[in-house]
Amino acid sequence: MRATARLIRRIDDGDPKVFGDLAELYRCAGRAHIIGFTGSPGVGKSTLVDRVVTKFRAKGKKVGVLAVDPTSPFTGGAILGDRIRMQKHFLDEGVFIRSMATRGKFGGLTRSTADAMIVLDAMGKDVIIVETVGVGQDEVDIAHSAHTTVLVTIPGMGDDIQAIKAGLMEIGDVFVVNKADREGAGKTVRELRFMLQMSMERHQESGWSPPIIETVATDDRGVDELYQAIMDHRDHLLKVGNDELKKREELRVRNQLLDLMKESLMERAVHAAGGMAGLDTLVAEIVDRKKDPYGVNRELVERLLGDVPR
Numbered sequence: 096m097r098a099t100a101r102l103i104r105r106i107d108d109g110d111p112k113v114f115g116d117l118a119e120l121y122r123c124a125g126r127a128h129i130i131g132f133t134g135s136p137g138v139g140k141s142t143l144v145d146r147v148v149t150k151f152r153a154k155g156k157k158v159g160v161l162a163v164d165p166t167s168p169f170t171g172g173a174i175l176g177d178r179i180r181m182q183k184h185f186l187d188e189g190v191f192i193r194s195m196a197t198r199g200k201f202g203g204l205t206r207s208t209a210d211a212m213i214v215l216d217a218m219g220k221d222v223i224i225v226e227t228v229g230v231g232q233d234e235v236d237i238a239h240s241a242h243t244t245v246l247v248t249i250p251g252m253g254d255d256i257q258a259i260k261a262g263l264m265e266i267g268d269v270f271v272v273n274k275a276d277r278e279g280a281g282k283t284v285r286e287l288r289f290m291l292q293m294s295m296e297r298h299q300e301s302g303w304s305p306p307i308i309e310t311v312a313t314d315d316r317g318v319d320e321l322y323q324a325i326m327d328h329r330d331h332l333l334k335v336g337n338d339e340l341k342k343r344e345e346l347r348v349r350n351q352l353l354d355l356m357k358e359s360l361m362e363r364a365v366h367a368a369g370g371m372a373g374l375d376t377l378v379a380e381i382v383d384r385k386k387d388p389y390g391v392n393r394e395l396v397e398r399l400l401g402d403v404p405r
Contacts, residue, residue: 096188099218103193106210117210124216125344127159128329131241133227133266138247139273140226142312143321148184150322151222159215159223160184160192161208191215206354209240209347238266239350242343243328245321247271248287250279264290267305269324275309275317284309301339303331360399367398 105113130147132140144160151158184190195208208225215223227237238244246267270291272283287307306324310317332340368374380386 096191099191099214100193102214103211106207106214107195109207113210117213120213120217124213127212127216127220127223128243129212129223129225129241130325131225131227131237131244132247133237133244134247134271135252138249138252139312140247143245143247143271143273143310143318144224144226145184146312146315146318147322147325148190148224150318152184152187152189156221157189157219158191159212159218159220160190160226161211161215161223162192162194162226163208191218191220206351206358209351209354212240236350239346242332242340243268243325245269245271245325247273248283249274250277250283252283264293268303268328269321270305270307271310271317271321272307273310273312276311276314280309303328363399364395367395 102113102116106117132144134140141162144162148158148160184192193211195211212223212225225237225241244266246269248271250272270287272280272287274280284307291305291307306327308317308321308324310321312318332343365371365374368377377386377391381388381391
């Protein structure tokens with residue numbers, strides 16, 4: 096457990112030497128079922144994750160939880176508060192919980208989250224749960240990283256439903272209306288069902304009809320049904336054969352590779368610009384209209400490609 100924590104800390108700190116360890120671990124990964132929980136802040140994702148972890152542990156499954164923090168796991172942000180609600184699992188050696196900082200990354204996940212998933216997978220976790228930061232319709236990265244995506248909402252969040260209309264309907268495998276004891280829960284379920292019917296093309300292709308589960312996580316109501324829906328989706332992926340699983344794995348690996356490439360190229364581009372000080376100089380010259388961003392970008396790209404001398 097301590098070795099896992101140290102390795103993920105090195106990943107989160109951006110230690111370049113960690114890639115050698117990850118390359119070795121990658122050969123041992125690929126067995127865990129990855130579940131993503133996404134939704135706006137305040138919908139109760141962490142409480143649901145806590146309850147679902149309990150269900151998996153009752154089945155003897157080893158679980159890893161990665162909670163993506165919009166600020167930093169050391170600042171006392173929202174995710175640290177959420178982790179307090181998972182404290183009953185802290186002494187359970189079968190559960191590993193870790194917060195990950197977004198470090199300004201849009202889309203709900205960080206590149207280091209993908210690396211941390213490899214570590215947990217290789218360390219023998221049967222299930223890896225990723226709880227995303229909750230930033231609305233930009234939060235689609237989880238669909239590129241998870242085998243099963245759980246989208247959580249609550250009654251009375253009209254803006255949340257609008258965000259779902261704008262794109263999140265496409266990524267959900269299981270939909271949850273949490274805090275279903277609130278007024279308007281039935282209306283929210285009907286709206287979700289209607290929107291699912293409007294976007295069935297994607298789901299018909301996979302052969303899966305996303306269920307809508309009503310829960311009250313604080314009272315453990317509906318959690319059994321949610322757990323079963325997650326398992327049903329896993330069984331569906333296995334039943335339809337390797338094609339669907341392979342498709343999802345290819346999507347996950349493609350995005351991971353692109354993120355690695357972008358990060359490496361960005362570091363080299365900043366170096367080509369003369370480091371952060373040189374970049375600041377270029378920015379100042381662009382602001383003063385002495386240069387333009389298009390020409391500067393072209394020059395830096397040419398330097399990276401070796402087409403012009405540095």
